[in-house]
Amino acid sequence: MAALEKLEGFNMLNSILLRISLLALSIVLIASFATSAQACPELIEADCMGGTAWFGLRHDGAVVGQGQTATLICDSAVLSVEFMFVVNGNPNVTIPSMVAGDEIHVALLDADGNLMTSASTALPTDIFDGWLEFVFPADFVVPAGLYQFAAYTTVERQCAMRFAYGDVTDCYDGGNRIASLNGLEGPWGWSDGNDIPFRLHLSENLVAHENLAWGAIKGLYR
Numbered sequence: 001m002a003a004l005e006k007l008e009g010f011n012m013l014n015s016i017l018l019r020i021s022l023l024a025l026s027i028v029l030i031a032s033f034a035t036s037a038q039a040c041p042e043l044i045e046a047d048c049m050g051g052t053a054w055f056g057l058r059h060d061g062a063v064v065g066q067g068q069t070a071t072l073i074c075d076s077a078v079l080s081v082e083f084m085f086v087v088n089g090n091p092n093v094t095i096p097s098m099v100a101g102d103e104i105h106v107a108l109l110d111a112d113g114n115l116m117t118s119a120s121t122a123l124p125t126d127i128f129d130g131w132l133e134f135v136f137p138a139d140f141v142v143p144a145g146l147y148q149f150a151a152y153t154t155v156e157r158q159c160a161m162r163f164a165y166g167d168v169t170d171c172y173d174g175g176n177r178i179a180s181l182n183g184l185e186g187p188w189g190w191s192d193g194n195d196i197p198f199r200l201h202l203s204e205n206l207v208a209h210e211n212l213a214w215g216a217i218k219g220l221y222r
Contacts, residue, residue: 040074040204046195048171052086052160053179053196056153059093063183065152066161067106068196069175072144074204080119080135081106081149082199084162087128098157099126106134107184109148115184116142123159131199146175149198152183164195171195 046068054064066083085104089097100123107118119134134151151161164171177191 040076040202042202042204044070044072044172044174044198044200044202046164046172046198048164048195048197049084049162050164051162053163054092054158055085055151055161056098056158057095057156058158058181059095062181063152063154064158065150065180065183065186065188066163066196067148067150067178067188068172068198069111069146069148069178069190070172070198070200071146071174072142072202075141075143076202076204077139077141078108078117078136078147079201079203080133081201082131082133083149083151084130084197085123085128085132085159086162087123087126087159089127092158095156095158097126098123098153098155098159100124102153102155102157104132104134104151104153105184107148107150107152108136108140108142109150109188111146111148113148113186113188116140116147128159148178148188149200150178150180150184150186150188152180154183162197164197172198 053066055066056064058064068083072078083106087098091097102123103120104123105118105120108116110116117136117140119136121132121134123132163177172195175195177194177196178188179191180186180188
């Protein structure tokens with residue numbers, strides 16, 4: 001009987017020690033998760049203003065696109081990007097102004113210009129001056145690296161996009177303004193030392209961390 005009680009006590013002690021070890025492991029993993037989340041930004045932005053650049057059909061037949069490159073330091077889900085547009089309702093030279101309902105598109109390109117995905121939104125009003133958000137497909141995850149966010153339209157009208165101009169033109173170190181005279185088809189040229197105001201919304205791809213920290217550990221307790 002004494003031997004049996006000793007064995008039961010030993011098993012109970014082992015069970016307690018195992019639970020303590022698992023708890024300590026979960027704390028370490030959660031701390032690692034938090035540190036990783038802090039290191040990976042959920043918002044990359046450049047808010048420099050100053051001027052406006054032509055966007056859409058131009059009087060010489062060019063179809064002007066504008067955009068920005070950005071550097072992602074972590075594998076991330078790309079949620080959306082915002083750019084600033086100005087629509088005053090007046091024709092520019094002979095080209096009419098864009099109107100409510102006209103669609104603007106943003107293509108997400110890799111560093112080599114290959115199309116990865118795209119998003120679209122429509123102008124909300126005939127007169128507009130502010131941020132437009134372009135929401136990408138859900139769970140679109142890309143590895144860390146340099147990406148191009150290229151805005152363009154296929155309607156035969158024009159408006160303008162805000163861009164850095166004047167004293168402060170290079171307000172984002174991780175990328176540059178890009179532009180095309182042939183819409184999405186390009187080629188898209190880089191403008192060193194010049195940026196477009198943008199807001200890039202990201203979410204770190206934490207699926208692997210989450211499964212380890214919660215799924216595996218909770219399974220050990222069942």
